Amino acid sequence: MDFTYNYYNLFSCHYIKFFSDVALKESNLLVAFCILGFIVLIGIIFDIIGTAVISGREEPFHAMAAKKVFGAKEAIKLLRNANIVANFCNDVVGDISGIVSGAALMAIIVKLAFEGPKGSIYTAILGGLLSAITIGGKAIGKNIGIAKSQSIVYTVAVIFAWIEKNTGIKILPDYKNNKRKKRK
Numbered sequence: 001m002d003f004t005y006n007y008y009n010l011f012s013c014h015y016i017k018f019f020s021d022v023a024l025k026e027s028n029l030l031v032a033f034c035i036l037g038f039i040v041l042i043g044i045i046f047d048i049i050g051t052a053v054i055s056g057r058e059e060p061f062h063a064m065a066a067k068k069v070f071g072a073k074e075a076i077k078l079l080r081n082a083n084i085v086a087n088f089c090n091d092v093v094g095d096i097s098g099i100v101s102g103a104a105l106m107a108i109i110v111k112l113a114f115e116g117p118k119g120s121i122y123t124a125i126l127g128g129l130l131s132a133i134t135i136g137g138k139a140i141g142k143n144i145g146i147a148k149s150q151s152i153v154y155t156v157a158v159i160f161a162w163i164e165k166n167t168g169i170k171i172l173p174d175y176k177n178n179k180r181k182k183r184k
Contacts (some may be wrong), residue, residue: 032111033131036104038049040130041132043097044137050089051145059158060150074164075157077172085172098134 056081063073078085109123145152160171 011161018050029108029111032108036101036108036130039097039101039104043094043101043134044141046089046093046097047138048145049152049156050086051142052133052149053085053089054076055146055151056082056131056153061154071154071158071161074160074172075153077174078153078157078160081172094138099132101134102127145184155173 007116056075056079058076061075062078065076105126109119109126112122164170
């Protein structure tokens with residue numbers, strides 16, 4: 001990994017944590033729980049995308065690309081860069097959402113101002129619930145990612161194609177297929 005990749009991860013983690021801290025301090029409990037749920041949902045969605053890219057196949061998208069279907073080339077790029085995409089989605093975003101959701105839960109607990117022995121019990125219960133929702137959501141998400149990999153990859157590819165078309169920003173590099181290397 002190069003310096004810019006690690007710097008980006010560090011910067012994005014602090015940026016997301018700062019945003020959630022500011023949003024949680026200025027909100028009521030219902031909004032705070034909604035923000036916490038949104039942070040957990042982002043982690044689950046990116047985990048689904050990472051799993052779908054790992055388990056997806058290129059062949060259907062080659063046929064679509066031959067017919068010039070919008071997003072097919074980006075789907076091939078996603079699948080050829082599966083290691084990068086899965087690392088970013090599952091590890092980077094997943095870890096950041098886990099850390100930030102834990103910090104957000106602590107901000108909610110401080111807002112509830114639990115004190116004494118009951119505070120420890122409530123903290124343990126809320127922490128356990130957050131863990132169960134996150135782990136259960138990611139487990140269900142992995143099953144969805146595997147079962148619906150082609151449609152998930154295509155949906156993400158269409159979003160990337162739209163971004164590239166409207167902004168000119170290329171999100172993924174063009175890699176040649178490693179399977180086509182010549183034998184010695």
